[in-house]
Amino acid sequence: MRKIKATLFILTLFCFASSCKKAAVNEEGVITDTVPVLILDTNNTQHISVLTQHNDNTRAGLNDQETVLTVDNVNMAKFHRLFTLSVDDEVIAQPLVVGNLPTSFGKKNVVFVATVNNTVYAFDGDNGRKYWQKNYTVNGMRTPIASDMASNWCTPYTNITYNIGIVGTPVIDSATKTMYFVSRSTNGKNFFQYLHAIDITNGNEQANSPMEITATVAGSGDGSVGNVVAFDPLRGNQRQGLALVNGVVYISYASHCDWNPYHGWILGYNAKSLKQQIVYNNTPDGEEGGLWQSGMGIAADEKGNLYVTSGNGTVGKAATYLKTGSGTAETKESPDPTDPIGRSESAVKLTPSGNTLKVASYFTPSNYVTLNLNDLDYGVMGTFLIPNSNYYFTGCKDGNLFLLDRDNMGGFSKTGNNIQQTVPTNGNANMHCQPAYFKGVNTEYVYVWSENDKLRALPFNRSTNKFDNNQMTSNVAGPTNQSGAVLSVSSNAGKEGTGIVWAAFAKTGDAENYSCPGILRAFDANNISKELWNSDQTSGDAPGNYAKFSAPTIANGHVYLASFSRQVVVYGLR
Numbered sequence: 001m002r003k004i005k006a007t008l009f010i011l012t013l014f015c016f017a018s019s020c021k022k023a024a025v026n027e028e029g030v031i032t033d034t035v036p037v038l039i040l041d042t043n044n045t046q047h048i049s050v051l052t053q054h055n056d057n058t059r060a061g062l063n064d065q066e067t068v069l070t071v072d073n074v075n076m077a078k079f080h081r082l083f084t085l086s087v088d089d090e091v092i093a094q095p096l097v098v099g100n101l102p103t104s105f106g107k108k109n110v111v112f113v114a115t116v117n118n119t120v121y122a123f124d125g126d127n128g129r130k131y132w133q134k135n136y137t138v139n140g141m142r143t144p145i146a147s148d149m150a151s152n153w154c155t156p157y158t159n160i161t162y163n164i165g166i167v168g169t170p171v172i173d174s175a176t177k178t179m180y181f182v183s184r185s186t187n188g189k190n191f192f193q194y195l196h197a198i199d200i201t202n203g204n205e206q207a208n209s210p211m212e213i214t215a216t217v218a219g220s221g222d223g224s225v226g227n228v229v230a231f232d233p234l235r236g237n238q239r240q241g242l243a244l245v246n247g248v249v250y251i252s253y254a255s256h257c258d259w260n261p262y263h264g265w266i267l268g269y270n271a272k273s274l275k276q277q278i279v280y281n282n283t284p285d286g287e288e289g290g291l292w293q294s295g296m297g298i299a300a301d302e303k304g305n306l307y308v309t310s311g312n313g314t315v316g317k318a319a320t321y322l323k324t325g326s327g328t329a330e331t332k333e334s335p336d337p338t339d340p341i342g343r344s345e346s347a348v349k350l351t352p353s354g355n356t357l358k359v360a361s362y363f364t365p366s367n368y369v370t371l372n373l374n375d376l377d378y379g380v381m382g383t384f385l386i387p388n389s390n391y392y393f394t395g396c397k398d399g400n401l402f403l404l405d406r407d408n409m410g411g412f413s414k415t416g417n418n419i420q421q422t423v424p425t426n427g428n429a430n431m432h433c434q435p436a437y438f439k440g441v442n443t444e445y446v447y448v449w450s451e452n453d454k455l456r457a458l459p460f461n462r463s464t465n466k467f468d469n470n471q472m473t474s475n476v477a478g479p480t481n482q483s484g485a486v487l488s489v490s491s492n493a494g495k496e497g498t499g500i501v502w503a504a505f506a507k508t509g510d511a512e513n514y515s516c517p518g519i520l521r522a523f524d525a526n527n528i529s530k531e532l533w534n535s536d537q538t539s540g541d542a543p544g545n546y547a548k549f550s551a552p553t554i555a556n557g558h559v560y561l562a563s564f565s566r567q568v569v570v571y572g573l574r
Contacts, residue, residue, distance in 0.1 A: 044109055044126050044556050044557065045067075046065075046066075046067060046068065046099070046109075046555075046556035046557055047099030047100040047107075047109060047556065048063060048065050048066070048097070048099050048555045048556055049097055049098050049099045049172075049174055049555070050063065050096055050097045050553050050554075050555050051096060051097075051098070051171065051172040051173075051174055052096070052169070052171045052172070052241060052242075052243070052244065052297060053094050053169035053171075053240075053241025053242075053295070053296060053297040053551070054094075054241070054296055054297065054382075054384070054434070054436070054488070054551060055488075057243060057245060057297075057299060057300040057301075058299060058384055058385040058386075058387050058437075059296050059297055059298075059299045059382065059383065059384035059385070060384045060385070060386070060387055060436065060437035061384070061434065061435075061436035061437060061487060061488045061489055061551060062387070062436065062437050062438060062439075062488075062489045062490075062491070063488070063489070063490045063491075063554050063555060064439070064490075064491050064492070064493055064494060065492070065493070066490040066491060066492055066498070066554055066555075066557070067492050067557075068556075068557035068572075068573065069490055069498075069500060069554070069557060069559075069572075069573070070492075070497050070498050070500075071497050071498070071499070071500060071524050071530075071532055072497060073573055074500060074522050074532045074533050075532060075533050076533060076537045076538055078573050078574060079522075079533050079571065079572070079573055079574070080538060080540075080541055080571065080572075080573075080574050081535070081540060081541045081542075081543075081569055081570070081571050082558070082570050082571060082572045082574070083127070083128045083570050084128075084567045084568070084569050084570065085111070085113060085121070085123045085128055085130075085567060085568040085569075085570065086566065086567050087113055087115050087119065087121055087566055087567060087568065088115055088117050088119050088133075088566065089115040089116050089117035089119065089163055089165075089566060090115065090116050090161060090162075090163070090515075090547065090563075090564040090566065091113055091114070091115055091116070091547050091550060091562035091563060091564070091567075091568060092116060092160075092166075092167050092239075092295070092547060092548070092549060092550055092562070093113075093114040093115075093166055093167065093168065093169040093170060093181075093241075093550065093562070094169040094241065094295075094550050094551050094553055094562065095111050095112065095113050095550075095553045095560040095562055095568055096111070096112045096169070096170060096172055096179075096553065097109060097110070097111050097112070097125055097553060097555040097556070097560070098110050098112070098172060098174055098200060099555070099556065101177075101200065101201070102201065103124075103131055103201070104131075105124075105129070108124050108125070108126070109124070109125040109126055109555070109556050110122050110123065110124065110125055110131065110200070111123050111124075111125040111553075111555075111560055111568070111570075112170070112172070112179060112200065113562070113568050114166040114169075114170055114181055115163075115165065115166065115566075116143070116160070116161075116162075116163040116164060116165045116166060116167060117135065117137075117143060117163050117165050118135055118136045118137040118143055118163075118165035118166055118183045118184070118185070119133060119134065119135045119136070119165075119166075120133065120134055120136065120166070120170075120179070120181070120198070120203060121133045122200065122203070123568075125555070125556060125558060125560070125570075126556070126558070128570065132202055132203045133203070134198075134203035136165075136166075136183045136194075136196055136210070137165065137183065137185050138185040138192065138194075140187070141185040141186055141187050141192075142185070142186060142187075142188075143163045143164060143165040143184060143185065143186070144163075144164045144165075144184050144185075144186050144191060144234070145162055145163055145164060146158070146160055146161065146162055146164065148164075148186065148191075148234070149164075149234075149256040149257065149259065151256070151257060151259040151260075153257060153258055153259060153260075154256070154257030154258070154259065157256060157257055158513040158514065159256065159257055159512065159513065160256075161515055161564065164184060165183055165184055166181050166182065166183055166184075167182075167237070167238055167239055168181070168182055168238045168239055168240055168241055168242055168251070168295070168297075169241035169242065169295065169297065169550075170241075170242060171241065171242040171243060171244045171249065171297075172200060173244055173271065176271075177199060177200050177201055178197050178198065178199065178200065178206055178271070179196075179197070179198050179200050180195065180196065180197050180242055180244065180249045180271070181195075181196050181198075181242065182194065182195055182196070182213065182238045182242070182251055183196060183210070184233070184238075191233045191234040192212060192233055193212070193213040193233045193236065193238065194210035194211060194212055194213060195209070195210060195211045195213055195249065195251065195269055195274060196209050196210045197209040197210075197249075197271075197274060207273075208273055208274040208275075209274060211269065211274040211276075213231065213233065213251070213267065214230075214231060214233075215230070215231040215265060215267055215276070215279045215281075216228050216229065216230045216231070216279075217229050217279060217280075217281040217284045218284065219281065219284025219285050220284075220285050221261075221263065221281075221283055221284050221285050221286050221287055221314070222260060222261035222262075222263070222283075222286070222287035222288075223260075223261030223262075223263075229263060229281060229284050231253075231265055231267075232261075232262065235255045235256060235259050235261070235262045236253040236254075236255065236262070236265065237253060237254050237255050237256045237290075237292065238251060238252070238253055239254060239292040239295055239549065240252045240254075240291060240292055240293055240295060240296065240297050240298060241295065241296065241297030241298075242297065243297050243298045243300055243306070244271060245300040245304050245306070246304040247270065247271050247272070248268045248269065248270065248271060248277065248278065248304075248352075249268065249269045249270075249271050250266055250267070250268050250278070250298055250300075250306065251266070251267045251268075251269070252264070252265065252266045252267075252291040252292075252298055252308065253265040253266075253267075253290070253291060254290025254291055254292035254311065254379075255288075255290050258288070258290075258312070260287065260288070261287060262287075262288060262290065263281050263282065263283045263284070263287070263288065263289055263290075263313075264281070264282040264283060264288070264289035264290050264291040264310050264311075264313070264344070265279075265280065265281055265282075265291070266278065266280040266282075266291065266298070266306070266308070266350070266357060267279055267280075268352070277355060278352060278355060278356060278357060279355060279356055280350065280356050280357040282310055282313075282342070282343045282344065282348070283313050283314045283342050283343070283344055284341065285314070285317055285341060285342065286313060286314025286317075286342045286344070287313050287314055288311065288312050288313025288314065288344055289310045289311065289312075289313035289314060289342075289343065289344035290310065290311040290312075290313070290377075290379065291308055291309075291310055291311075291379060292311070292379065292380075293308070293309060293379060293380070293381065293382045293383055294380060294381060294382045294431075294432050294433055294434055294484075294486070294549050295382070295434065295486075295548075295549030295550070295551075296382030296383065296384070296434050299383060299384055299385045299392070301385060301406070304351075304352060305349055305350065305351050305360065305406075306349070306350040306351075306357065307347070307348070307349055307350075307383065307385060307392055307406065308347075308348055308350070308379075308383070309346065309347045309348070309378050309379040309381075309383050309394050310343060310344050310345065310346055310348065310377075310378065310379040311344065311345070311377035311378065311379035311380065312344060312345065312371070312372050312375065312377040313342075313344030313345065313372070314334070314342040314344050315334050315337045315342055315343070315344055315345055315346065315364055315368050315372075315412075316334035316335070316336045316337040316338060316339040316341070316342045317334065317335070317336055317339040317341050317342055333369050337364060337368070337412045338411065338412050340359035340362065343359060343362055343364070344372075344379075345364055345365065345368040345371055345372060345377065345378045345379075346362050346363060346364040346368075346378065347362060347363045347378070347383070347392065347394050347402070347404055347409055348361075348362045348409075349361040349362065349392075349406055349407070349409060360407075361406070361407060361408060361409040361411075362409055362411060362412075363394075363402065363404050363409035363410040363411065363412075363417070363419055364411070364412040365378065365396060365400075365402075365417060366412070366413055366414055366415065366416055366417055367398075368412075371396065371397070371398065375397075376396065376397040376398045377396075377397050378394070378396045378397070380395075380396075380397050380430065380431050380432055381394065381395035381396070381397075381431035381432070381433055381434075381435065381448075381450070382433065382434040382435055383395070383435075384435065384436075384437065385406065386437060386444075386446070386460060387437065387439070389462075389465070390405055390406055390407060390465075391403055391404065391405060391406060391420060391465060392404045392405075392406045392409070393435065393437075393446055395431045395435070395448065395450075396431065397430050397431050398427065399424060399425045399426050399427040399428070399429045399431070399450075400422055400423070400424055400425070401422070401423040401424075401425060401448065401458075402417070402419055402421070402422055402423075403419065403420045403421040403422075403423070403466065403467065404419055404420055405419075405420050420465065420466065421466045421467060423458065423467055425448070425450070425453060425456065426450070426452065426453040426454075428452045428453070429450035429451060429452050429453040429484070430450065430451060430452070430482060430484075431448075431450045431484065432450065432451060432482060432483050432484045432512065433448060433449055433450045433451070433479075433484030433485055433486065433487075434484075434485075434486040434487055434549070434551050435447055435448040435449075435487060436487035436488055436489045436501065436551075437489065438489045438491060438494070438499050438501070438525045439491075439494045440491070440494045440496070440499055440525065440526055441494055441495070441496055443459055443526065444459065444460040444462070445457045445458060445459055445460065445472075445525065446458045446460060446467070447487050447489070447501055447528070448487075449478055449479070449484055449485035449487060449503055449505070450479075450484040450485075451478075451479045451480055451481060451482060451483055451484040452478075452479075452480055452481075453478065453484075454473040454474055454475065454478060455473065455474040455476065455478060455485070455501075455503065455523070455528055456471055456472070456473055457471065457472040457473070457528045458471055459471075459472075472527070472528055472529065473528070473529075474523065474528045474529055474531070475529070476521065476523075476531055478505065479505035479506060479511075481506075481509070481510035481511065481512060482510060482511075482512030482513070483505065483506055483510070483511035483512045483546075483548050484505065485503045485504065485505040486503070486504050486505070486548075486549060486550065486551040486552070487501060487502065487503050487551065488501075488502045488551045488552045488553070488554055489501050489502065489525060489554075490502065490554040491525065496526075499524070499525030499526055500522050500523070500524070500525055500532065500554075501522070501523040501524075501525050501528060502520065502521070502522055502552040502554060502559060503520070503521045503522075503523070503552075504518060504519070504520050504521075504543070504546065504547075504550075504551070504552050504561060505518065505519065505546060506518055506519075506546040506548070507519040507536070507546075511546050511548050512548070515545045515546075515564045516545060516546050517542070517544075517545055517546065518535075518542075518543045518544065518545055518546030518547070518561075518563060518564075519534060519535050519536055519542075519543070519546075520534065520535040520543055520552065520559070520561055520571070521533070521534040521535075522534070535571075541571075543561050543563050543565075543569045544563035544564065544565025544567055544569065545563055545564035545565045546563070546564065547561075547562040547563050547564050550562040557572050557573065558570050558571065558572045559571040559572065
C-alpha cells in the first residue's frame, strides 16, 4: 500500500461496505486522488446519542455532554475535516447518532443518514465504516421530483433540487432500536407517502411497516369535497423533523411552494402498531396554515403537549378564505379570529384529545392580516421550549421574536400582543433559520442567525423570565438572500471554556432556490464576537454544498454536517 504524507494532502475517508479509500480533496471538497486504506477501530470514551432533530423534544439544539471539544482545541491547528460519508444523493435530514449500538464489530457509535433518494445509511461514527444501506422507494416506482411540483405560483419549482424522498429528519427509539421516517414514491401519476419503522441494526422493516399515510377531516375548506378535506400526498410537504412523544410518532405537513389547495396537518401513529390515532388539520374550513419551521421538529413537553407555529392562511372560522402571497383575492380579517378552528399565523399549544389535538392555548399576532398580505408568515423560523422553564421561543418573518408563556400564550387582540416579550431584530431578516440555546455557569443564551442579519445572542434572565436588553452580536459575515443559518450548541455541562455555537449556512448564492457552497463556523458560546474556527481557514475543510435546514450534529467529539454534495462531512480533532 503506497503512503501519502499528511503534509501534502488533506485526507478524507470514503467508505463502501467493509472497504475504504482515502481521498485527497481540494478547497471546494472535490476529490483529487484516492488510495485504499485499512479501517482502524477506535475506542471512543463518549457514547452520546442524538435521536431526534435538534437533540430532544425541546428542540433547543444543545448537547451538554460533549467532553472533548472545547474553545481551546476547536481551532485551525487542531480541528479539521476528518473523513466523509459518501451517500447517493442530497441530505436535508439532520444526521442522527446512536451511541454504543451493537454491531458485528462490537458496540459502536453509529451515525444514520437519510437522503432525498429514499435511502438510509448506517455508518460507524468514529471511523466511517458503512454497516448497511437500504432504499425505501416502492418497487417499480420512483421518488417524486421537482418538476412534479409544477404550480401556477411556483414554476419551475426550485426549493428542492431534484429528488423529493426523505426530507424531514427521522426519529429513533433507542429502547426498541427503531427508526421512524417518511418516504415518498410515485408511478408518475399517483403519489404516495409512507411511514416506515425500521430496525436500526440492519435496516429491515418492523411489523406493519411501511404504513401508507392517508387522512381526512370534516370541513368546507379549500379543496374539500362533500364537506370532507383529504390529505394530498402530492402537495403535502413533510419538512419538519418527526417527533416521538409518549409512544406516538407525530408527522407534520406544509406544502410545496404555497401550492393551493393545502392545509397544515399533524398526524399521529402508534409507535408499536403504526396504527393512525391522531388526525389534526389547522384550517379545515379555510386554507393553508403550513407547518414546517425551517425543518425544526414539533416541540413537546413532558406531559405530551405539542408546540408548533403555522404559516400564512386562515385565522379563525372564516367566511371567506384569507388569500396570501400565493393568491390573488383581497386579504381580510376573519369574522372571528379567536375561533380555534382556524389557526394559521399562530403559535399553538396542542393537547391530545381522543383521535385529534385540542388547541389548549395560542398566540396570533395582532397584525396577522398584514402578515398574510405581505407573505410574512409566522411559521418560518424554528421554535423551541426553553429548557427547564415555562417559555416557548418563536419568531416571525417580519423580524420580531416572541417569547410566550406556554400555558397562556396570549390569544389574539386587535389592539396589541399580550405576550411575555417581543424582541425586534432586523426587519429585513426573513427568519429562515434554526435558533439554539446554551446554559453556562452564570448565563443562558438563545442564539439566532437569520439571513441578512448578524448572529445574535439573547441573554435569558431567570429572575424576570425575559431576555435582557444587552444583546451580543457577531460581526462575522453571515447568510444572505432567502436562507439563514442553522445552529447547534455543544458544551460539557455548561462548564467554562466548553460552550461552542456551531453555525452552518451558504457562504454565497441563494440557497433557497439553488445549491450553493456551504460553510461551518464555530463561536465561543459565552462570547460570540470570538470566532474559534471556520471551514474556510484550511484547504480541504470545506463541507461541500450547503444542506439547508440540516443542523450540525455534535456527538462524541465529532461534528456531522450534511451536504448537498452527496456526503456527510465529519469534523473533529486531528
